[in-house]
Amino acid sequence: MPLDRLAPLGPPTGPRAAGPPWAPPRSGSRSPAARWGESPDLVEAVTQAVLDSGAAHQKMSQQALGDPKVMEGLVKVLVNFTDLYDRLRERAGASAPADAAARD
Incomplete structure (x- = not known):
């Protein structure tokens, strides 16, 4: 109710x-x-x-x-208006082995 x-x-x-x-x-x-x-x-x-x-x-x-257009819009919002990229890079860096960091 x-x-x-x-x-x-x-x-x-x-x-x-x-x-x-x-x-x-x-x-x-x-x-x-x-x-x-x-x-x-x-x-x-x-x-x-x-x-x-x-x-x-x-x-x-x-x-x-x-709806592909809705998904495209969602991706654009995540890429352009959030710090998602940086946060995912930080997370990957914290758990990645040392040789993976050397490839970047």
Whole structure:
């Protein structure tokens, strides 16, 4: 369930009057942090967020693998706007034998 669908339907009352059910409870609760952390609404919201994240990553992966133009764009971004080359060279240098470094 998306976080925006967790808001109460009626007028706000009680310690959560100023926010949705997944928001930390307001003062007046004996142990607000513990009660908030044990909330089934919070657990459900986090579970759904993880599932949605996985679905979004899968969709992006499928787009990149299924469309050469998307893959080309991804490669251009990695080459032109990140330090990927330098980081991979550093990683290879740290694990490469000495004779491989001499070839460079």
